[in-house]
Structure formats: C-alpha cells, structure tokens
Amino acid sequence: MKRELTCVCGTISPNELGFCQSHEHLAISKGRSWEIDSNLCIDNVEKSILEARLYRQAGGSTILDAQPGGCNRMTEELAEISKKSGVNIMAATGFHKLCFYYNNHWIFSRPQEEIAEFFIRELTEGMFIDADIEFAKTQITSKAGFIKTALDSVNLTSEYQRLFLAASDAARITKRSIMIHVEKGSDPLKLLDFLAKNGNEPKRLIFCHLDRACTDSDILLSILKEGAFLEFDTIGRFKYHDDQTEAALFRKLAEAGFENQLLFSLDTTRARLKAYTLGAIGLDYLVNTFLKVLQRSGITRNQIHKFSHENVLHALL
Numbered sequence: 001m002k003r004e005l006t007c008v009c010g011t012i013s014p015n016e017l018g019f020c021q022s023h024e025h026l027a028i029s030k031g032r033s034w035e036i037d038s039n040l041c042i043d044n045v046e047k048s049i050l051e052a053r054l055y056r057q058a059g060g061s062t063i064l065d066a067q068p069g070g071c072n073r074m075t076e077e078l079a080e081i082s083k084k085s086g087v088n089i090m091a092a093t094g095f096h097k098l099c100f101y102y103n104n105h106w107i108f109s110r111p112q113e114e115i116a117e118f119f120i121r122e123l124t125e126g127m128f129i130d131a132d133i134e135f136a137k138t139q140i141t142s143k144a145g146f147i148k149t150a151l152d153s154v155n156l157t158s159e160y161q162r163l164f165l166a167a168s169d170a171a172r173i174t175k176r177s178i179m180i181h182v183e184k185g186s187d188p189l190k191l192l193d194f195l196a197k198n199g200n201e202p203k204r205l206i207f208c209h210l211d212r213a214c215t216d217s218d219i220l221l222s223i224l225k226e227g228a229f230l231e232f233d234t235i236g237r238f239k240y241h242d243d244q245t246e247a248a249l250f251r252k253l254a255e256a257g258f259e260n261q262l263l264f265s266l267d268t269t270r271a272r273l274k275a276y277t278l279g280a281i282g283l284d285y286l287v288n289t290f291l292k293v294l295q296r297s298g299i300t301r302n303q304i305h306k307f308s309h310e311n312v313l314h315a316l317l
C-alpha cells in the first residue's frame with residue numbers, strides 16, 4: 001500500500017496531490033538571508049494567501065515549500081496559508097546554506113546526532129516554531145514532509161558533512177526523501193556518491209536548480225542515470241535564460257529517456273510573487289504560461305502530467 005503524504009494541515013493520499021510545483025517559498029521571516037538578499041523575506045501572511053489562491057485558481061493543488069526549519073521558515077503561517085487557500089503545502093525540515101545562519105545559530109554547534117534528532121522529530125512528531133537561533137523547544141502538530149539540504153560551492157567541508165550525515169540518518173530512519181539545493185560550482189555527483197555510501201538510495205534524492213547551476217549536460221545525465229530526480233525552476237527568470245531554452249532542456253532530457261525523473265517549479269522569492277511585487281510573474285506563471293511553452297516545444301500532456309504528478313509521488317513515496 002502506498003504511503004500518505006505529510007502536509008502542514010495533515011496527511012493526504014497520493015490521489016489528492018494534484019498538480020504540484022516541487023520547490024517553492026511562501027513564508028520566510030526576516031533573518032540572515034534577508035540581510036543578504038531583501039527578496040528572501042516573504043512574511044505577509046495575507047499576501048501569501050492571495051498568491052496561493054492564484055495558484056489554486058490556475059489549477060495548482062500542492063506545493064513543496066523548501067524553507068527548512070531553523071532557517072526562518074514561518075511554520076504556523078504555512079498551515080494558515082494552506083488552510084485559507086486550499087493549497088496543500090508540504091513543509092521541509094533540514095538545513096540551508098550556512099551563510100543564511102547567524103554565527104551563534106545552533107546549527108554550528110550541535111553534534112550530528114542532535115541535528116538528526118531535530119530533523120526526525122520535525123518529520124514524525126511536529127515542527128518547531130522557535131528554532132531560528134536558539135535550539136528548538138516548542139513544537140506544533142504540523143509535521144514536515146521531507147528533508148531540505150544545501151550543497152554549497154565549498155562542497156563537503158567537515159561542517160557540511162556533519163549536516164549531510166544528519167540528513168542522511170534522518171532520511172534512512174524515517175524513509176523520507178532528501179531535496180538538495182545545488183549551488184553553482186559544487187559537485188552534485190560527489191554528493192550523490194557520498195549519500196549513496198551512507199545508505200540513501202539515489203531514487204530518494206531530488207537535486208534542485210541544476211538548470212542554472214550546471215551547464216554540463218553530461219553531469220545532469222550522470223545524475224539521472226543513477227536514478228535521482230532533477231527539479232528545474234529557471235522558469236520566467238530571464239536574467240538566466242528564456243523559457244524556450246528551459247523547455248528545450250526538458251525535451252532533451254525526456255528524449256534521452258528520463259521523463260520519469262524530472263520535476264518543475266518556480267523557486268519563488270518576494271520578487272517573483274504577484275501579491276508582493278507589482279509586475280511579478282506570480283506563482284501561477286508555470287501553469288498559465290510555461291506549460292504552453294513546454295507543449296510548443298514538443299513536450300506532451302502526458303509528460304507534463306509526469307513532471308507535476310507521478311514523478312512527485314515517486315520522488316516522495
């Protein structure tokens with residue numbers, strides 16, 4: 001029997017998933033990441049509800065919210081946004097790039113075992129709402145559904161190894177998937193090997209942003225051949241490339257036989273959400289605009305259904 005999917009308002013069955021964008025951000029409070037980039041703050045619940053409703057009206061049903069606990073994830077607000085918009089939101093535990101944490105954050109000082117325990121408790125008992133600097137104390141009943149991690153350009157330094165091993169342990173124990181933010185200049189294949197050696201099957205790994213973080217398609221194909229998933233979200237982000245270029249990448253990898261391992265999303269920040277920024281593309285852009293570009297490039301409806309439904313289930317269950 002298939003497992004259920006853990007969302008912030010409770011579990012849903014696989015057939016309740018619907019159309020899913022696999023890497024979004026709908027609620028981030030002001031923290032270190034906001035100091036680095038003012039677009040990394042999405043803290044107006046009413047606006048986020050409006051944005052989620054736009055997505056719902058366009059036909060969207062579920063999103064994976066990729067802000068990990070302890071890194072300005074607005075946990076209770078995610079549940080409120082889900083409830084008031086009707087969009088299923090699956091939240092993340094895990095860790096982000098270390099530049100997004102203040103120097104006195106517990107992520108730098110807690111041992112691997114305690115960090116793994118934090119991830120496991122967020123996945124199995126409930127998420128913590130007070131973990132952004134001090135170590136977590138207060139849990140709510142909403143649980144995280146997957147483990148978000150980040151591979152920085154410094155790759156597997158001892159500090160990152162400790163965190164990836166904690167994520168690896170938590171994923172094995174809870175049988176949850178690991179999502180990996182991949183930074184330009186990093187070595188995702190080396191990480192895949194590292195995690196595989198620690199018992200994490202590649203088919204439980206989702207590598208994100210490689211459509212802008214990596215221009216070497218041999219690397220993309222090598223990751224896919226190992227069985228991992230690729231999530232692409234350089235969509236409506238014209239400073240990187242146009243949507244036709246993005247669609248051509250989907251087509252190329254689908255034609256190479258990997259249509260069952262591709263996911264898509266928008267990886268929204270404040271600057272790309274309509275409710276926050278005048279003239280932004282909005283959370284409904286993928287459904288309302290990019291799907292047509294994909295179809296014009298030769299991607300079939302059946303393949304789109306895989307990217308938005310089946311592949312998400314296979315990556316998570």
Ligand SMILES: [Zn+2]
Pocket residue numbers: 023024025066181267
């Ligand atoms: Zn992201």
